Every structure is written in C-alpha cells, then in structure tokens.
Amino acid sequence: MSIVGLLPHLVNGLALGLLFALLALGFMLILGLMEQINLAHGSLFALGAYFAHAIATPRLPLPPDMLQVWAQVPLGWRFTAAMFLAPVLVAPFGVILERLMRRTYGRDPLYGLLLTFGAAMVIEELIRIAWGTRDYMLPVPRGISGGFLMLDLIWSTYRFWAAGFAVIAMAVVWLVIERTRFGALVKAGAHDSEIVQALGHNLEKLRVWVFVLGTVMAAVAGVILAPIWGIRPHMGVDAVIPAFVIIVLGGVGSFWGAVLGGLLVGMVVGLSGAYASEWSMLSMYLLLILIVTFRSRGLFGKKSVLEA
C-alpha cells in the first residue's frame, strides 16, 4: 500500500488517538493523583453518552409540552447543551463513587479496583433498566456531520470536529492542573497528603473534586465519542479497556504519557486497520505487551502505587 493509500488511515488514526487520549485522561487523573484504579470510568463514559442522547434527541423526563418546546430548538443548540449538561448530570455519580471508595483508601489498591468493577456492573445494569439493551445513535448537527471530499477521498467531518473538541477538553484539563492553585494543591496532595493538610486544606474535599474532574472527563469523552462509536450498555467496558491500556503504556501519573499513549494506540489501531480491519483492536494489546515487556513502567511512568 502506498503512502497516499495509507494517508487516510494515518489521519484517522491520529484523530482516533486524540479521542483515546481524552478517554484515558480522566482515568489517569484518578489513578495518578489518587492512586485509585477506577474501572467504572467506562460506565461514567457510557452515562455521559446516554444523558447526551436524552438531552439531544430529546427524551428527557419533562412534561410533554416543555419537551415539545425543547424539541423545536435546533439540533445544534440541543447538541451543545448535551455536551455541557450531560457531564454535569454524571458528576453526582462520581461523587457517590468517591464516597464509597473512601473506605478503601490506604488499603491495597486491589480493593479499589474490585469496588469499581462492582460499581461498573451496577451502572451497566442501571443503564439496561433505564434504556433497555438496544443501540442508540447520538445525532450530530448538520454543520458538523456528513463528509467531505479531499484528495479524492471521502472524510468524515465529525471525526475532525471530535478530535478538535478532544484537544480543547485536554487543554482545559492541562490548564487546570498546571496553572491553577487547585491543580498545584492536588499534585502536592498526590505526593504528600500531610503537606496539603498542613496548608490548611481539606484533603477529603480535594479528593472529591479530583474524582469529579475525572468523572466529568469521562462523561465529556462519552458525549464526544457517542456519534462515532454508538451508544449501547456495554460501551463502558469497551471504553475502559483502551483507557487502561493507554495509561499503562504511557506510564502512570504522566499527563503527556497519556496523550502520547493515546496517539500511539490510535495510530496503531488506525494503521493496522488498513491491513486487517477485523483485527485492528488486537494491535492495541500487542503494543501494550510489547512496550511493557521492555519498559516495565511504560513510556513515562514513575514508580507508583501499582508496584506495591
């Protein structure tokens, strides 16, 4: 296959990689800053997608006449509203989860993993009860949907928009962590909880906020990815696995490791898709096994709780 033939796969891989990075980032925040594996990350991602669908299509539990009014609003506005509102609606689930996880702090991180696995099962089941098992599609406003022709190839417009949204969301997270007082505190707390307490800050509150941030990231990724991947009950598990692959591969606790890991996974999945589309998702695991065999802490990893 020539370079030109590969180009669309490369570009798609890059876009996919940015989306993967976004997906992994919330997972990384909670793992890197709180030393907790949140296997329910994918379920929060799924909730984001379902809530977005409810807001945009619209299927909200509102009085019929209000719903009627909302349905008249152009899809562009409803989609935008979904993107901002759905994460807010998911946030309380993160708060509840953090509340439950508190009992596992300071214990073997395995308990956190088990607890969140249980929580993932519960959320997945709640989704089945509320929405049934059928697939949904999140409609995309006309301005950013459809395709366009470039270099004699048809490109999906929304993929580019989604990648753009992902970059914006990641930039916001980076700013929050690197350029705000909150971020500085959170990073200090990750290394030494006594420092934070000595500064007179409430560690418990800080942890809730970190968890909320991670949850909101998951939900945002859910909204952005829903039009591409579709919405179904087990999408959570489908999503959390790449997220953890990316984190282990990029190295625990590293922002840029997550971004690079996401891009790498996206490219590998995209490129292997060019040769064997059926098997492209497998390449991700093989990449992980390869990298971790030679660099046991991933690309940018530092010594972490994972090695306990």
Add this chain to the structure above:
Amino acid sequence: MALFEAHQLHLRFGDRVVLEDVSLAFEAGRLSGIMGPNGAGKTTCFNVLTGRYRPDRGRVMFDGADITGRSPQAIARLGIARSFQLMNLFDEFTVFENVAIALPQTRRRGADPIGQAYGDATVVEEAHELLDTVGLGARADHIAKALPYGERRALEIAVALASRPKLLFLDEPTAGLGSDGRARLAELVRRLKGQVTLVVIEHDMEFLFSLADTISVIHWGQVIARGSPDELRTNPWVKNSNLGKLA
C-alpha cells in the same frame, strides 16, 4: 583470600553517586562491622553485596566465585543470608513457620505439591533449635505480626540463620531497640560469633566496638577508614567526624 570480597564497587542513582570505589573484605569466622552516619550509603552497600542492586562497576567475590549481579535467590543459595533494617517477615505465618519455610530441607522440596509441608521431623527439630538459639522457643506458635519489636528482631535473625548461611549480614540489628533489647541482642550476636561469619551494619558505636573484630567506616559512599576497634579509636578520620565523638 577472604571469604567475601568486594572490589571497587561503584553505584549511582541517576546523577547521584552512592558508592564510589568501595572495597571490602570479610574474613571467615570473624565479625566485621560496617558503620557510618545515616545516609552514608551503608544500606545501599549492603544491598549491592547481597544482590538486591547490581553495581555499575566492580566485583563481588564469595568463596572464590564471582557473584556480581547475581539474583538474591542465587546468592542466598550459595550461603549468604541477611536480615533487614525494616523488618521483613512473613507476617501471617507463625514464628515456627517463618523459620521452617527458610530451612534448606523445605527449599529442596519446593516443587512438591502434594506432601506435608513440614511433615519432615528434622524440619520441626531444626526450626525449634533455631528458635531456642534466638530465645523464641516459647513463641513458636504465635503469629509473627503479633510479636513485640525485640522478638521480631530475634525472629528476623532466626529466619536468616535458617538457610544455614556461611555468611550472615545483619542490617542495623539494634535499630528501634531499647537498652534492654540491645543487651539481649548483643548477647545473641556474641553467641553466633564463631559459628558463622558475620557482617553487621550499625550506627550504634558502642554495640559494634564491643563485638567486632574489624570495622570499615563508610562516609559519602566511600570507605574512609578501616581497622580493629582499637585502631579506629585513634584514627584521625574517625576522631574528626561526628562518629569519633561517640567512640
């Protein structure tokens, strides 16, 4: 040739040099001491000698064989045992089982998935002998986690002795012990002296000076002095450093 020799060990962590040109020799049947202030590289040195870290340069020789960079388990099987500064026991096992699992008889049967773990009468006998040696005979059936501090130290030594070592390294055996415990431990070490070659890291000068045949002083990752306790008392290096005051 000494039983154990280290030649020109170098080790750095990142850009920090932890060991620089460290050469040590421990004679069979003697008690050799390593001392130095906190953070001088004593424990790191220990970790290199016992196979936990691999030196960047230099060689470690035991009984005429080069053991540089071998795994801890390989080194242990050659007859080198160690205790740990932070106590390192099988916490959920009984005192008896901590020792029994470390006996060569148990180790040789490690691939046996069906037989009785400690059905062998010699295992029981020897484990109890070792426990008597360190004064834990009456504690055999207690869970290790529940032991008081001083007894955990003693158990730590019993576990190290269980592998029938030719050479036993003790990493800060008195750390955290009161004067009572210290006396009892000195007593135990004195009894072991002669039965097994001992190397003891310590910053308690009194303890080491009363027991050791030779002492090496490590500071800033280097051996700055060595000799018998009497020689060291007059050594200007030792006198001028903080260590001298204690001596």
Add this chain to the structure above:
Amino acid sequence: MRTGRTVPTLTPAMIAIWLAFATVPLWIEKVGLYQYLGVEILIFATYALAYNLVLGHSGLPSFGHGAFFGLGAYGFGLAQLNLVPDLWFCLAAAVVVASVGGALVAAFISHRRGIYYSLLTIAFGQVFWFIAIKSHAITGGEDGLLKIARLPARFGVATFDLTHNISLFYFVLAIFVVVSLLLWRLVHSPFGRILKAIKQNETRARFVGYDVWRFKAAVLVLSAGLSGLAGGLFAMAQSSAFPDVMSLHYSGYIVMMTLVGGGLVTFWGPVLGAIVFLLARDVIGAVTTGWMLWFGLLFVALVIHKPEGLGGMFIRPARPAPADAKK
C-alpha cells in the same frame, strides 16, 4: 508440640461438603430449582477453587482468568469435533490447551505483582477473547462452537452415559472431589506454603533463596490448567462453547465469586461464592431483570465492609490463637 506438623488429608468439613453436594439431585427440584443448576454450580465451584490458587493462596490478582476457562471450553470442543471424540482425551485437551495459554501469559507477567499483575492479565484476557471472537473458522466467532456432545465416561469395562443432567452432576462431582482434594493437599504442601510466603513477602522469600519467578509462573500454569478443566466441563454441560466466558465481565465474575465467598481467608470460600453467585442469578433474576444490579451492590458493600467475604463471617481463622498469646 515437637512432633511433626501435619495437616490431615481428609477433614470433616471436606467430607461434609462432598456429601452435601451428593444429596443435591435428591432435593433440588423440590425447592423449585432445576438439576442443571447443580451441574453449573459444581463447575463454577471447581473453577473458583482453581482461580483462588492464584488470588487467595498466592496473592496474584488475575483479572483475566476467563481466558483459561474459555481455552478449556474450546479445547474440549475442538478436540471432540476434529480429533478424537473420547471424554478423557477431550478433558485432557482442555487442560493442556489452557495450561499452554497460562504458560504463555506467565512468561510475560511472572515478575509482576499487585495491580500491574491485574492490568496485564486483563490485557492478555482481552487478547484471547478477541482472538476467539474473530477466528470464525476455528471457534465459530460470536455464534460459538455448537454441537459439542456430552461424551460417555468410559472406565475400562463400565461406561456411563452423561447426557442426563443427574449423571453429569455426579461425574462433575467426582471431578470436583478430586480437584478439591488435590488443591487442599497442594495448599499445605511445601509448594503451597512457599506460595503463601511469596504472597506475604516477596523480597524476603527471595532472600531465603526462593526463585520467586518460577513459583509464580508455575502456579499460574497450574491454575490455568484446572480452570481449563472446568471450562471443558462447562462446554460439555452447555453442549457448546462461546467467547463471552472469556470476556472481562466473566473474568470479573470469577473474582467476585471467589471474594464474596471468602477465598482470601478460607479454602472453601470460593465454593460458597460460586453457590451464592449462581443462586443469586437465578433467584434474584426470577424476581427482577437486573439481578446484577443487586449482586453488584452486595459486592460493593462487601468490598467496603467485609473484604474477607461471607466465608469470613462464620469461619474462624484457620489457626487458633495460642493460649499464652498475651501474657
């Protein structure tokens, strides 16, 4: 006190459990359940005991054990459909295929522990699951491998037909008896105690001379092989093999069963866990559609409040505290 320290090979609890299981076909229908459930419980109890060899007895939190169970199921089915339709041969194939899978995984991960061990077993589990789904030509893909027969059990002169659930139940019970006996012995053997020592303190185990890597690799292979045996039985019971037993969900379920039952503190905990899990599925499932919602909540509550599981509630620690513990 200075006599040999031996653990009996047969214990009253063990015999009681076996006998209790033996009575199940007599009453299970009278309480509104069905014979096949007994078969399923025994298979998963065997699987959970095999799994607990790594989790509870060696402290290796594998989260991808479904792969080995699934490999066993496919191994059994493929051996029967393509090679020799003989029960013993096919069960052996299940064990061998799963052990080989286990050895492959072990080669990559045996220097790991803790969460990294979990994460890498998830990755390997996904690899096997993915291959099972995509290799249509071999595994039948998502449609599964169908038409697996319940082969008759030949013991020299006598032959037992296993097409009936009751006869299959007793066959599986016989295997359960053998496996649980073997595992009981193994846990109290030098090998088993060394695993427990490694679980508590890997560094110390190394410094008393144990090649930790080999023990960790060996136990994973062994556990994988026995999980494969359970998988083979499951393929036979179901008359088919599907990829979903290899998914992350199912790998998680076996962890749930083992923990809920108390595998971390008692040998028989995983058996209790398998019973509770499958009964909950059927009983809660009969009342509501979302049984996993309730079981998941129970599980979350247990992890928070009682990590030692149900078994920990009414079984005392194996070794009673000595009389002179506190002087």
